[in-house]
Amino acid sequence: MCGAVEGGLSLDGVNVAKEAVIQGQVTRDGEPISTGFVRLLDKSGEFTAEVPVSATGHFRFFAGEGVWTLRALAPKAEPVDRKVHAAIGSVAEVQIAV
Numbered sequence: 001m002c003g004a005v006e007g008g009l010s011l012d013g014v015n016v017a018k019e020a021v022i023q024g025q026v027t028r029d030g031e032p033i034s035t036g037f038v039r040l041l042d043k044s045g046e047f048t049a050e051v052p053v054s055a056t057g058h059f060r061f062f063a064g065e066g067v068w069t070l071r072a073l074a075p076k077a078e079p080v081d082r083k084v085h086a087a088i089g090s091v092a093e094v095q096i097a098v
Helices: none
Strands: 020-028 037-041 047-052 058-063 066-073 080-086 090-097
Touching: 020 066, 020 080, 037 058, 047 058, 058 066, 066 090, 080 090
Parallel strands: 020 090
Antiparallel strands: 020 058, 037 047, 037 066, 066 080
16 A cells, blocks of 8 residues: 555555546544554455555455445444445546445
8 A cells, every 4th residue: 555645645646547446434423543454355245355544544455347345344333334345547546334
C-alpha cells in the first residue's frame, strides 16, 4: 500500500491504465479509524483478500474487473459491507462509515 496523503492515497508509481484499483477510507463518526481491516469478497461472497487500514483509515486493493464487496471490520463495530465495481483503467474510491 502506498503512503497516505491528505485527501486520499497517492497513486504515484501505480499504472492505473493497467490496474483495477479499489481504495478508500474507513471512518467512525466522521473521523478515520486507525485499527481495523477491510476484506475483499468476490461476487459469491467468498473471501479473496484482507488488508489492515493505515493509521489514517486508508486501504487499497488491486482487483480483477467486476463487482466486489468490501467488508470493513473495526473494534466495537458491526461489519459494514459496500459493493464496488472495479474496472481496468479506473480507481474506485470508497468511503465506509462503521
